[in-house]
Amino acid sequence: MTKERSTIVLFTFVPKEQQQRRLLDEFPDVTFLFTYHDKSRLEEAEIIVTYGEDLAEKDIDRAKKLKWIMVASAGIEKMPASTIQKKGITVSNVRGIHKTPMSESVLAHLLALKRSLPFIYEQQRKGEWNRKSGATELAGSTALILGPGAIGSEIGRLLQAFGVRTIGCNRSGNNANFMEKTVPYPELMAVLPEADVVISVLPSTPETRHLLTEAHFYAMKDNAVFMNFGRGDLVSDQVLIHALEEKLISWAVLDVFETEPLPKDHPFWTMDNVIVSPHVSSHSTKYVERSLDIFIPNLKKWLKGKRDFTNIVNLERGY
């Protein structure tokens, strides 16, 4: 009897066998539907676990029993926020689990450029012993981190270990962890000329959309490395392409783009001062496991009628 009325959790992706087992063992009375983008049983689901890119407004309308969406991702900009909010559906995410893979990706790309890894790999392909790599050092540089939250501060911590001076830039200008100083957005222009590296991990919000303009790139050092690991709409393609063509900066390392997947004929693919990373900086073989580490305690609370979740998303702020 209880079984039939049990809570139904619909996954729109398929966790590995052992991860499914972990859930089934922890929650014998819950019905889990592990599907691959299959919404045929949407009407029954009280809880949906999704990567956040497969729910349209009509899906939310159809899901009459839906009370909680757990997004196994950080960004929620592809979800129909106002419909979800209107229906009083709780949204939670996995904020925090991207910290390790993302900060490792940022450091990997940055050190790779400083130590000339693209050059070294290319010489190997050509079979040439060429020692004129032009390698330089990360130590002693200054980094500006746009969005020094959980991920940005972790990047700051690692950069400081390499002897890098860190400046944070956020909405409040309140001092953030592992930043030597933090400035609010309006002071961005003033600190840009100090930075050898400009790293964004900002989410997409009305405030961050096209935050960086042509003037910002003119203010950067001409040997600056710009790294966008937040969201692609931080800067328009037009502004960024201009900056790269005019060599206003030396490199752009991009994990996110205005249009994803990046279109086949997009100039970024072939520009010699651009690294295209296909939005994988948060990927990790440990990703789903960590998402479950967040989801399981929340689901336990849910079943007891408690709603004091970790990682509740504020749909108005957008993160």
Next chain:
Amino acid sequence: MTKERSTIVLFTFVPKEQQQRRLLDEFPDVTFLFTYHDKSRLEEAEIIVTYGEDLAEKDIDRAKKLKWIMVASAGIEKMPASTIQKKGITVSNVRGIHKTPMSESVLAHLLALKRSLPFIYEQQRKGEWNRKSGATELAGSTALILGPGAIGSEIGRLLQAFGVRTIGCNRSGNNANFMEKTVPYPELMAVLPEADVVISVLPSTPETRHLLTEAHFYAMKDNAVFMNFGRGDLVSDQVLIHALEEKLISWAVLDVFETEPLPKDHPFWTMDNVIVSPHVSSHSTKYVERSLDIFIPNLKKWLKGKRDFTNIVNLERGY
């Protein structure tokens, strides 16, 4: 008069204009000969500054006034040690200045593999948006550092910042900085199975030559990354090629080789689990400047008749 009898310092490489200027300004009474592998004035030199690979036994015999060889490098294995020693010539090097570029190179290569940078670069060349990068994390792994001296400990410090457990291995087994534990060479076999990364920064000495044998590679994890940033004779080509062909380990990142330059037809160039770095991990745009930071105080002491240099090389130990 003094001028004519002034100390003559022969450089066998040519520092940049501003570096030459720095020396001339500091030592107006010293005669500096900045040449490119030109030994025509060898007989006059009291001091030679060299990268250490251009002095043969006959050069030492010819250099009747030579009293001090300053090697702007770490390894002295290409120098005619016994002749130098017999003639009582002092040798000093630039030990310590490689710490920053080398540890950055090691971390760059290691993070690049963990975060799938070779894959990402290749997809960009092909113009393909492929997110199946297989990226994993450095955090949580265990690293074994062969030779945890100045450079090895700096690598250890950075690895620890990334949440890596560090084990050192040296001659004495005495605890080294930034190592959670340190074992002597005979215990190497016992700790190898724990290591996800095995990094050597060992110099070339009779003791380290072919220190690693086939058995050591069988003892490593099959997903271990082996990084040789010390000297190429740590392991024979034959042993290493066998280990890579048999997939006893997952990657070798090699900055040093038994034969350098690596011969055109060497299998390492094209093996898909080898990164060939042409002995550039210590290179840096700041290299010569830092060498002068060591040379200048020593030269001041020399001119005052003092011999308590920093970085005197013990020719018998070989470093």
